[in-house]
Amino acid sequence: QQQVKQSPQSLIVQKGGISIINCAYENTAFDYFPWYQQFPGKGPALLIAIRPDVSEKKEGRFTISFNKSAKQFSLHIMDSQPGDSATYFCAARREGNTPLVFGKGTRLSVIA
């Protein structure tokens, strides 16, 4: 059973546009929701993370929106650039020393 469902699998966005990636979860015990960015040949790198006590967190062009009642969270990339082309993973974790569970990833291509 997949604990975190991510969509879409792939996304093509024009330069300057907004990229939106969505994730849904079932386990209400999750209390930490990070997004990771992975470039080819590299490991995933933490991009931005949110806790369920806030509905939105913004860092530069990256924003996480969190809807606790719907058990959904999303990543918005404003003014998308070709350098943002990468695979993005959402993840979730329960309180305590528990492992991160990941969505299956979204391959983003930003075209000029």
Add this chain to the structure above:
Amino acid sequence: KAGVTQTPRYLIKTRGQQVTLSCSPISGHRSVSWYQQTPGQGLQFLFEYFSETQRNKGNFPGRFSGRQFSNSRSEMNVSTLELGDSALYLCASSSSRASYGYTFGSGTRLTVV
């Protein structure tokens, strides 16, 4: 500050062989987690070690094992390799105080032929 170092970067093995992968965490980090990444399944959790003790274990067969040394370096071993074990194996480290923040290495690409 040096990042997470995984060796080797690439490995080709034959079915039935065994393999050992190594991970050196960020200095001061005591937790090391291992993940298997494949195109179809994404990142699947293998196990986590903290202060030389396995703290969490994923749903993988017993052919997959690991250990952590007193300097926090970790190794994972896969015995009796199968074609389906071909994957990118990622190691992530975190400090005991900020255990929510994982830092990943670049991974070891294992190909089983």
